[in-house]
Amino acid sequence: MTRAEKNLHTGRRGILLGGGGLLLATLWPAASSRAATGMLVEDAPAPFAPNTYIRITPDNRITLILPNIEMGQGIYTSSVMLIAEELGVDLAQVEMEAAPPGSAEITGGSMSIMTEWMPLRQAGAAARTVLVQAAATRWGVGPESCAVGSGIITHAPSGRTLTFGDVAVDASKLPLPKEPPLKAATDYRLIGKPQHRLDSAVKVEGAAVFGIDVRVPGQKIGTVAACPVVGGTLRGLNRDAAMAVRGVVAVLVTDAKDAVCVVGEHYWAARKGLQALRVEWNVGPNGDVNTRTIYDQLHEGLKGPAIVPSPKGDAESAIAKSHASYSAIYQQPLLAHAPMEPINCTAHVRPDGCDVWTGTQVADRARDTASEITGLPKEKITLHSQYIGGGFGRRLEHEYVTQCLHFAKQVNYPLKIVWSREEDITRDRYRPAYVDEVTAGLNEKGRVTAIKHRVVGPAVVARWDPPELTKEGYDEDLSVATLVTPYSYDAYRLEFARREAPGVITAWWRGVGGTRGLFVVEGFIDELAERAGVDKVAYRRELAKANPRAVAVLDQVAKDAGWDTPVPNGRARGVALQFAFGSYMASIAEIEMPAPDTVLIHRVTAVVDCGQVVNPDQVISQIEGGLIFGFSAALYNEITLENGRVQESNFNTWRVMRMNEAPRRIDVRLMDSREDPGGIGEVGTAAAAPVLANAMAAAQGHRYRTLPLLSPRNLEKEAVR
Incomplete structure (x- = not known):
């Protein structure tokens, strides 16, 4: 493999980035609030969590923690298939969470399956191995006499069965194998077989929560305008005219004076207020750039x-x-990205912490920018990862999270910003x-x-x-x-x-x-x-x-x-x-x-x-x-x-x-x-x-x-x- 190929497999878009913090992922409605948020009830028994990808509780709730973000590419289904294949469970038996910053991979570069192929299967195989060992020990039999299917361990000679939840506590006390045996391709039940996407139903029903769908109690909605010329700054605006629009509650300006936000009780009020604001800009050093400038430089x-x-x-x-x-x-x-879901982010900045709700391909960078802008330690930043309505690399950027935080820190309520389609295309990267x-x-x-x-x-x-x-x-x-x-x-x-x-x-x-x-x-x-x-x-x-x-x-x-x-x-x-x-x-x-x-x-x-x-x-x-x-x-x-x-x-x-x-x-x-x-x-x-x-x-x-x-x-x- 050439150096270039190695870089594509292990480089910038496939790396695992370190750090702390918490990520809560509401992927779709679940039977309990714990499943929806990823939080564990305080009085519940400790789960069997052999690695960062799997959690099994004594009540037989099986949760798989997925290292990549779903943006329409189907990775939540494929990732689950990899773990479930080796773990020995059916797709319908599992709940899903997105991994937290610091353990989540950057989602991009067509890298997800390439980087997950071994780790997720090994995680499932290691967990299966100790679960079987725990059951075999309880029965006083050899693990080789036990079989696994649909989250149930069976001792064929005696017909006895135990669920994963039944032995979860015992399994959590056993050492994990360093090189768990993986299935041969000829034994795959899931991998290589057509599977319906696990997120199809909630998307068809309209129950899936994308960033643009986020509703937080007490939130206001803002829409923004950045200087249309990169490097320009604010020259003037008509704050009174914007505030006179019914439903407008605030006009905000970034410290750098490169963007403004009109906040309303709803988006339409904010949109009308932004139109009334009549922003004027100092265009700065790039005011003379045109397409010919760029192509001439390239041809030179x-x-x-x-x-x-x-x-x-x-x-x-x-x-x-x-x-x-x-x-x-x-x-x-x-080329612009023009994803169907325009740029958006919701943030609530408080003295004791900050919550951010957004769709991002780089969870750690979104968390880190929130920490930097608010001055809060990373462990006080809670990032709620949402479905992404088309990423295409656009959500590998996080400047929109930074922008949202600059505005949100100026108010005492949750602020959701939504870029117009025009803002999305004209201020793309x-x-x-x-x-x-x-x-x-x-x-x-x-x-x-x-x-x-x-x-x-x-x-x-x-x-x-x-x-x-x-x-x-x-x-x-x-x-x-x-x-x-x-x-x-x-x-x-x-x-x-x-x-x-x-x-x-x-x-x-x-x-x-x-x-x-x-x-x-x-x-x-x-x-x-x-x-x-x-x-x-x-x-x-x-x-x-x-x-x-x-x-x-x-x-x-x-x-x-x-x-x-x-x-x-x-x-x-x-x-x-x-x-x-x-x-x-x-x-x-x-x-x-x-x-x-x-x-x-x-x-x-x-x-x-x-x-x-x-x-x-x-x-x-x-x-x-x-x-x-x-x-x-x-x-x-x-x-x-x-x-x-x-x-x-x-x-x-x-x-x-x-x-x-x-x-x-x-x-x-x-x-x-x-x-x-x-x-x-x-x-x-x-x-x-x-x-x-x-x-x-x-x-x-x-x-x-x-x-x-x-x-x-x-x-x-x-x-x-």
């Missing part, structure tokens, strides 16, 4: 010094000596814009002899987790789909010229390195195949021949999509192959373009090898949803700036793929594998732009190197022909 980075991580051979010399060379420049835009230049050395047959690839753009990790930036200043997330690919080259040189975009803050998205890198690499490979006059699947197969898992998904998708059969009249196909987030996928899109600005996606076929599948239904759903999310961005989306202000503000200007625009058909095949699981949440999204761009190139006869694909630049045929 194609020349000059750069960081060169892990070069293979002498690519520059090999290209110079090759029969021919070929270059292409690609450009990708800033954006997926960075990048410019890439790729050059290939080619032999007489058009085959690759060497690749040189320069990436110009920000290093997201430099802000988000500075220690993870290499000593040379390289962000290893950029290695996804560039250094780490299914392909093999005799010589390869990746260069990174860091350029931080002025006037915006860049952040994680639903894949940064993977979505960015795949669009470039798969587009370029497609161009090389076309230039060589070679079938595009065959060209990729040759480059990936040293990687049997990659070749397997490529051959299977070609078969499933009918690649070798004639394309229906008026249609075209495109293909993409990838290894990203620990998983392999090949995809083929079949499209029609009746006009240059109209793309009809008739069918997408995908074949995935993500190692051992935990919940097949959820993997397929993730691929389907990821593709549609990615197609929206690939076709339509770009954040633009004028005079430092983001121009897109709501779904009328930030276009989301409509139902009638979605693929008519998506077919997903999961390869059977016993390899350790890879990630899946960003895999479909990463494939969307390259497979669609390659199909559009086949349909239109010219290349699409600039995103979004239906941008004016492409429609005006500025794309290279």
